Amino acid sequence: MQNFLIRVLINAVALWAAAGLISGISFGDEDEWTKKVVTIVLVALLFGLVNAVIRPIAKVLSFPFIVLTLGLFTFVVNAFMLQITEWIAEPLGLAFTIDEFFWDAVMGAVIITIVSWLLSVVLPEDDD
Template sequence: MVKFLLRVIVNGLALWVATLILPGMDVIPSGTVADTGDPTLNAVIAYLVIGLVFGAVNAVVKPIISLLALPLTCLTLGLFTVIINAGMLMLTVWLTSYLPMQLTVDAFWWTAVFAAIIVSVVSMIANGVFGLNRSSSRD
């Protein structure tokens, strides 16, 4: 359970860094479910919920898409994975449009692709720091 919560926090952190760097990507926490009156806490809750949605998309949809796109990924020597990650980010944008808090991305080609690269790098670093990629007997 702790590992799951850490992964949600890492996803939220990676999305937060991407929204800081890219001007075309934003999180709208205006109508959060738990409206606390504190805008900072509302933003943290929004990033955590969107991180949860992003993690669910990556856990359920991404393996299927990656398997179907395997020939193209091999043909491009793995670079198509960035496009798949950008697609998962856009699917998260679409899914969060039905939630009170929303992730917005203005364009697929530049913003979503660069956001996918940023999210991947930040997630890789954070997973290494928290040790989420290590296998242990106490999972």
């Protein structure tokens, strides 16, 4: 359970960093910071669920492109996961938007990957 909470926290920080660095990714115009934090955590939970369920299927289907591009196509797959998260978040009432699919989503995926990797190295991982 602790490992799950750490992963959600890492996803939340990575999504927050991507929204802060890329103008095309946002969590709404809410003035109240508690609502924004709750939205970020809920989107992080949703993003983790999308990555757990859909990402393995997408990676298997895109394996030839991943091999052909020496792994760079993985960023496109990650951008697609980010876009799916936005599509699911909208009907749930979560204020998470990506303006342009390709560039904003790909750059967001790069930032999320880097921040998640850095935080995974720094934070302890308990597999109990």
